[in-house]
Amino acid sequence: MKQSEYRDLLVTDKSKAQRILFDEYLNYVYTIAFNRLRSCGSLEDVDECVSDIFKDVFDSYEYKPNQNDDIKGFISTVALRRSAAYYHKLCKNKNSISLDDENTNAFPSNENISESAEKEEIRQTLLKLIDSLGEPDSTIIIQKYYYGRSSFEISGFVSLSPAMIRVRNSRALKKLRRLLSDNEIVI
Amino acid sequence: MNRKLDLRILENCDMKTLEVLSRKYKAVDDKEAEKIFRRIENDADYYEDVQVHNIEPYHRPVWRKVCSVALPLAAAAIVVTGGVYFNSQLENYKNTDDISETDTMSGSVENSYAAISVTDDYKGTILGISNWHIEKEDIYEYDNSVRITFIDDDTGNEFAYSEIKSGEKYAYLVDLDNDGTDEMICNHIRAVVYGENNNHAAVYRLRDGMLEAGKIINNYEHILEEHDISLSSYVDFSDEYSPEKNKFIFKSSYIDTEYELGIEDYSFSPAFLYPYYIRDNTGYLLGVKNWHISKESVTSDIENTYFINDVTGEKFVEFTGYKDKTSVFLADLENDSAPEVVCNYQWSEDQENMNNHVKIYRVNKGVLECGEFLNDLEAFEKAANIELDSCDDFTEYYNTDKNKIMLKKQGEDTEYELGIEYYHFKPVDLQDTVQTGIDTE
Numbered sequence: 207m208k209q210s211e212y213r214d215l216l217v218t219d220k221s222k223a224q225r226i227l228f229d230e231y232l233n234y235v236y237t238i239a240f241n242r243l244r245s246c247g248s249l250e251d252v253d254e255c256v257s258d259i260f261k262d263v264f265d266s267y268e269y270k271p272n273q274n275d276d277i278k279g280f281i282s283t284v285a286l287r288r289s290a291a292y293y294h295k296l297c298k299n300k301n302s303i304s305l306d307d308e309n310t311n312a313f314p315s316n317e318n319i320s321e322s323a324e325k326e327e328i329r330q331t332l333l334k335l336i337d338s339l340g341e342p343d344s345t346i347i348i349q350k351y352y353y354g355r356s357s358f359e360i361s362g363f364v365s366l367s368p369a370m371i372r373v374r375n376s377r378a379l380k381k382l383r384r385l386l387s388d389n390e391i392v393i
Numbered sequence: 394m395n396r397k398l399d400l401r402i403l404e405n406c407d408m409k410t411l412e413v414l415s416r417k418y419k420a421v422d423d424k425e426a427e428k429i430f431r432r433i434e435n436d437a438d439y440y441e442d443v444q445v446h447n448i449e450p451y452h453r454p455v456w457r458k459v460c461s462v463a464l465p466l467a468a469a470a471i472v473v474t475g476g477v478y479f480n481s482q483l484e485n486y487k488n489t490d491d492i493s494e495t496d497t498m499s500g501s502v503e504n505s506y507a508a509i510s511v512t513d514d515y516k517g518t519i520l521g522i523s524n525w526h527i528e529k530e531d532i533y534e535y536d537n538s539v540r541i542t543f544i545d546d547d548t549g550n551e552f553a554y555s556e557i558k559s560g561e562k563y564a565y566l567v568d569l570d571n572d573g574t575d576e577m578i579c580n581h582i583r584a585v586v587y588g589e590n591n592n593h594a595a596v597y598r599l600r601d602g603m604l605e606a607g608k609i610i611n612n613y614e615h616i617l618e619e620h621d622i623s624l625s626s627y628v629d630f631s632d633e634y635s636p637e638k639n640k641f642i643f644k645s646s647y648i649d650t651e652y653e654l655g656i657e658d659y660s661f662s663p664a665f666l667y668p669y670y671i672r673d674n675t676g677y678l679l680g681v682k683n684w685h686i687s688k689e690s691v692t693s694d695i696e697n698t699y700f701i702n703d704v705t706g707e708k709f710v711e712f713t714g715y716k717d718k719t720s721v722f723l724a725d726l727e728n729d730s731a732p733e734v735v736c737n738y739q740w741s742e743d744q745e746n747m748n749n750h751v752k753i754y755r756v757n758k759g760v761l762e763c764g765e766f767l768n769d770l771e772a773f774e775k776a777a778n779i780e781l782d783s784c785d786d787f788t789e790y791y792n793t794d795k796n797k798i799m800l801k802k803q804g805e806d807t808e809y810e811l812g813i814e815y816y817h818f819k820p821v822d823l824q825d826t827v828q829t830g831i832d833t834e
Contacts, residue, residue, distance in 0.1 A: 225430070232426055237415035244404050250573055253425070257432040264433075282408070322407075329403060329410045337417065348418045351398040358602040358729055362422040362521065365758055368602070368729055369814045379398060393402050 209277050212267065224264050231278070235259050235285045240353070242289035246297040255292045259285045328391060335385045343378035346371055424518040428573070435507060508567035508636040511577070519543065519566065519577055520599055522552060524759065527563065528682075532556060538582060542677075548731040549680025549756035552604060553597045553664070555579035565636055569656040574599060576656070578634040581608075592631045594641055596659055604730035607659035609641075616658060622648055667732050668724035668793050678723070679709060679734060680756050695747075698738075707823040709761060710754050712738035715747065724796060726753070726813045733813070735791045735798070740784070749788040751798050753816055761823070764816035766800075773800075773815045 207230055215223035239255045247255070262284050336344045342364035349360045357368035357375070366374065386393065403410065414420075421429070509515065519525060524546040532538040537559040545552050555564050557580055566575040576598040582591070596607035609616075609632050617624055622645075624630055630645035632654060641654040671678065673685050683703040690696050691713065698719060700710035712719060718739060725732040734754040739747035753764040766773070766789060770781045779802060781787050787802045789811055800811040 224433075228430055228433070229426075232429070233420050234415045236420040236429075237411055237418075240420060241403070241411060241414070242405055245401065253429050253432065253573070257429050260429075260433050325402065326407050326410070329406055330413075332400075332402065333410065333413050333417075345418060347398070348400075348414075352400045352403055352414075353420065356602070358521070359422075362424070362523065363419055367727075367731075367757055369727055369812075373814050382398070393399055 207277060209267070209280075212277065216267065220268075224260075227263070227277070228260055231281050232256070234278070235281060238282065238285040239289045239292070242286075242293050243296065244352075247292065251292065251296060255289055258292075259288045262288060328393070331389060331391060332386075332393065335382060335389065335391075338385065339378050339381060342366060343374055343381075346375050347378055347382060350375055422518075423523060424521070424575075427517055428568075428575070431507070431509075508565040508578075508634075508639065509575070510562040510636070511564040511566060512562055517566075520552065520575075520597055520604060522547070525552075532582070541579075544677070544680070545731070546680075547756065547758050549677070549759075549761075550732060551677045552730065553577060553579055553595075553606075554581075555595075556582040556592075562636075565634055567636075567639065569596070569639075570598075580633060591628045592633045593627075594632055594634045594659075596656060596661075597664060598661065599730075600661075602729045604664040605661040606664035607656065607661040609654070609659055611660045612658055616643065616652070616654070620650075620652060624648070664730070665725075665732070668722040668735070668791075668796060671721040671723055671734065679754060679761060680759075681709060684709070705823075709821065709823060710734060710736065712736045712752055713747075714739040720791075722791060722793060724791065724793075726796065726798070731755070737790050748785060748803075749790045750784065751789045751791050751811075753813065753818075754821070755818070757818065761821045762818040763821050764813070764818040766798075766811060766816050773809075773811065776815075777809045779809070 207226065212223055212227060215226065236252070236256050239259065240252050243252050243255060259281075263281055266280075266284070336347050338344075339347065345364055346360055349355045349363055350357075355363075357371040360371050361368050364371065403414070406414075509517070511519070513527075517523075522545050526544055526546060528542045528544060530540045530542070532540050539557055539559055541555040541557060541563045542551050543553040543555075543564075544550070553564070557563060561580070563579075565578045567578070568575050569578075570576070576596050579595045579597065580592050581595050593609060598605050598607065610627055613627065613630070613632075616622070624645060624647060629647055630643060632641050632643045634640075635642050638653065641658070643652040643654050678684060678700070681700075681702050684700055685703060687699045687701050688696050689699065694715055695713065696716050697711065697713050698721075699708045701707070702709055710721070714737075720737045722735045722737075723732050724735045726735070736752040736754070738750060738752060740750050741747040751766065755762055755764070774781055777800075781802065785803075787800055789798055789800045791797075792799050795810075798811040798813075800809045801807070
């Protein structure tokens with residue numbers, strides 16, 4: 207959906223417009239928020255963050271006309287910033303310093319560029335290996351070990367009983383470990 | 394090798410990885426999506442500064458809101474690359490965010506969600522069940538009371554019921570205990586006193602996959618004591634859910650005051666107790682409402698048992714065994730509130746010296762399936778470290794006390810637990826009893 211299409215619909219049916227936008231981008235926004243808050247926020251925090259992101263987006267489009275047509279770009283920026291704000295609120299990093307502090311420049315960045323690039327490569331390979339397991343095994347692995355969902359909850363994503371999910375998970379995990387080992391990936 | 398797979402490496406990742414994750418994997422199920430959208434809608438109502446359901450509104454000072462949003466945003470602005478392009482837009486959303494915010498800050502009512510009314514139009518998920526339907530049945534004609542039964546289409550089992558007057562909402566969905574999952578509140582009619590129903594609420598909720606029902610019947614004496622109320626029995630009062638107040642209203646024709654109750658006043662226990670022995674009149678079974686049991690003699694001491702669908706004439710459960718030595722239970726082997734029909738029966742390859750075995754029937758995603766261990770010995774052999782030559786080499790039986798299927802190798806005393814995961818399930822080929830000439834009397 208383009209911003210202009212959304213705006214047209216917003217005039218005729220605001221609820222419908224917002225619902226369509228929500229349905230189209232929920233997975234994207236939730237993925238961004240969960241990715242940032244996975245280790246320090248609860249699922250309730252992620253839900254709250256996601257709803258805040260959508261409220262920001264809805265309000266922005268309602269009150270500010272003449273915006274760029276790239277809805278996805280705008281939503282991703284709002285989502286990243288909101289998630290970062292939540293992260294700082296929830297995690298209270300002890301090493302953080304004020305941006306107004308005169309000594310700010312004296313602190314070197316913790317980011318190791320070569321390490322980041324290596325991690326990025328590992329992530330891409332890891333996702334490819336998980337994807338190579340095929341469905342529903344790849345979904346089971348991601349839902350269980352990334353999103354932390356139980357077999358019962360995963361049964362809402364794949365058409366299998368919780369018992370069958372446990373069986374498939376066990377087999378898929380063995381296969382994935384073998385693939386990781388073959389690719390010399392240690393995680 | 395059983396250590397947990399650690400996917401922390403995917404946390405706080407680059408946009409390319411995020412794109413792949415979001416494109417390939419669903420992050421939210423439909424129920425969660427509905428919950429988030431409702432949260433947005435409800436919060437939008439707060440912007441309009443409307444006092445909702447008697448909740449005391451709390452206005453957070455604007456300066457605090459400005460600080461809480463602006464500071465993290467300033468920090469985040471450095472982290473996010475490529476965001477400059479959208480800065481003008483973000484300036485605006487910051488402003489709208491600051492307009493006015495009203496949070497709930499009531500000690501008595503913490504829940505900020507509005508209840509969803511379950512009617513014929515509602516198609517969403519209930520208690521984690523996305524495929525369901527209702528069946529309506531008149532209770533009493535004189536007061537237009539109707540029984541609403543909620544059936545899980547995937548398992549064929551009843552999972553909740555409500556008793557209402559015609560025209561009333563069937564049930565309400567609301568997250569009363571703020572655990573992120575909606576409870577379902579149904580009304581149950583207990584008695585009619587002076588023409589008025591004494592209605593009692595039943596709260597259905599999921600706990601660790603187990604469906605529980607909360608009622609006040611085991612707890613109401615404390616309420617009487619606390620408020621110094623003199624009532625002699627459960628039928629002297631009603632406790633109905635009020636969606637407007639998001640509370641349970643305790644009232645009686647014998648007292649003038651109405652009292653508001655919360656979910657903490659309800660005591661919970663499993664909604665359905667399993668296992669239980671299945672008889673003809675057990676009720677809804679494997680998605681079949683009207684059915685009966687039929688027996689067919691094979692020899693003087695062996696018989697076949699069939700469960701016959703009264704409407705279609707089809708056999709939907711069948712097994713063989715020695716007369717008076719077979720048994721059938723409705724059991725929840727996985728403790729997931731989706732019970733299975735478990736048959737203790739006897740069988741052998743030569744039809745002589747038959748051993749105890751177990752068959753499991755279940756409805757999975759709307760399809761009737763039968764599971765047997767006989768076809769899949771290898772996985773269990775490895776897990777239990779035993780060798781089984783054939784189905785005549787061991788016995789299985791369902792132990793009701795343990796709610797487990799136990800396996801014993803011939804000539805050995807050791808019993809092994811045999812999980813449902815070792816059973817190989819296949820769709821049942823429903824056969825018409827008329828064609829097979831079985832006596833269904």
